[in-house]
Amino acid sequence: VGVGAMWLIAKGANAIGARTQLSPLLWATIIGMVIGNTIGADGKKLLGRGVGFAKSRLLRLGIILYGFKLTVAQIGGMGLAGLLADLFTISTTMLLAIGVGVRGLGLDAPLATLIGTGAAICGCTAAAAxxxxxxxxxxxxxxxxxxxxxxxxxxMFLYPALYRLVPFLHANHRLMGIFTGSTVHELAGVVAASNAMPADVAAVAVVTKLVRVALLAPMLVLMSAFPALRRRASDDDESTAADKKVQVRPPLPWFALGFLGAAALNSGALPFLTVDRAVVKAATKASALCLAMAMSALGLEADLVKIRALGSRPLILAAGLWAWLLFVCGSVARALVHIFP
Structure with missing residues (x-):
């Protein structure tokens, strides 16, 4: 029952997303939250097993299949400036999110990391992963x-306006593309914003964004190596672990390695194994469906009371990170385009 409900929500979210130009993952989360905070405890119990399956296994499968959106050739097409802009954006935004979020705003490390990951890499997909x-x-x-x-x-509205109003962005389409791709949160947002600009801007923007998406996998592996980013166990759990002398190791996100493998397959990087284009197309569609189902499950289990209890601090952190992306990362992208024309 739960899986069927997630499927219906995902299909509805995809349909709404196609009409509104907003990410289906956003709609899946919103619809899930509305339903989850309406049906009560009995309804959640009925959907429980399906929700658990969707937000764990389907999420990981969706991340793996998401790798089929990327090729090695696309990475080379944007040049060194785009790659360096992506690396600067991800590394500095993550460090800023953790530093300001935890030490400055007093947020839990997992929450600050999730907000930072969404801003730095690829929005909803990154946060869920x-x-x-x-x-x-x-x-x-x-x-x-x-x-x-x-x-x-x-x-989606700001970047096309900046293109028209800022002379140096209007004059350099490659710069505008790298700026858009390296600083907008969601892939869908990059597509929507860049489609309101010339085609050559859109091409560079999408490729630059896809490289940010590809960097999700190594970033997840890196995160898993830092236990301080994870939720701390309760005192009882810590005492039990100490008594049993159990050393807890952070889990390796194997699905991130699967993501890289899918990208390699899509690039033809494995000469002994080729993938038909029809398979790639089916995999990307399946990825979108799995991720939408996973996000609807996360939405269903999200308690609005707990979200409200977080207060304004998450939004303050997100606003600060976006300002960093716009002004600092944008300025660095401009400098890199001039250094590596």
Whole structure:
């Protein structure tokens, strides 16, 4: 029953997303939250097993299949400036999110990491993928997704306006593409914003964004190596672990390695194994469906009372990160385009 409900929500979210130009993952989360906070405890119990399956196994499968959106040739096409801009954006935004979020705003490390991952890499997909790595709770992921909704929606209108109003962005289409691709949260947001600009801007923007998406996998592996980013165990759990002398190791996000493998297959990087284009197309569609189902499950289990209890701090962090992306990362992208024309 639960899986069927997730499927219906995902199909509805995809249909709404196609009409509104907003990410289906955002709609899946919103619809799931509305339903989850309406049906009560009995309804949630009925959907429980399906929800658990969707937000764990389907999420990981969706991340793996998402790798078929990327090829090695696309990475080379944007040049060194785009790659360096992506690396700067991801590394500095993540460090800023953790530093300001935890030390400055007093947020839990998992929540700050989820918000930072969504801003730095690829929005909802990144936040959902990072949840099991940092032991994030459902309402924290929902809050992180909410910040992506706000910033991503504004970006769709802001970036085309900047292209028209800022002379040096209007004059250099490659710069505008790298700026858009390296600083907008969601892939869907990049597509929507860049489609309101010339085609050569859109091409560079999408490729630059896809490289950010590819960097999700190594970032997840890196996160798993830092236990401080994960939710701390309770005192009882720590005492039990100490008594049993059990050393807890952070889990390796194997699905991130699967993501890289899918990208390699799609690139033809494995000469002994080729993938038909029809298979790639089916895999990308399956990825979109799995991720939408996973996000609807996260939405269903997100408690609005707990989200409200987080207060304004997550939104303050997200706004600060977006300002960093716009002004600092944008300025660095401009400098890199001039250094590596």
């Amino acid at each position: 990072a949840q099991p790595v940092v032991d994030g709770e459902d309402h924290e992921t929902a809050a992180a997704v909410g910040t992506v909704v706000v910033c991503g929606t504004l970006a």
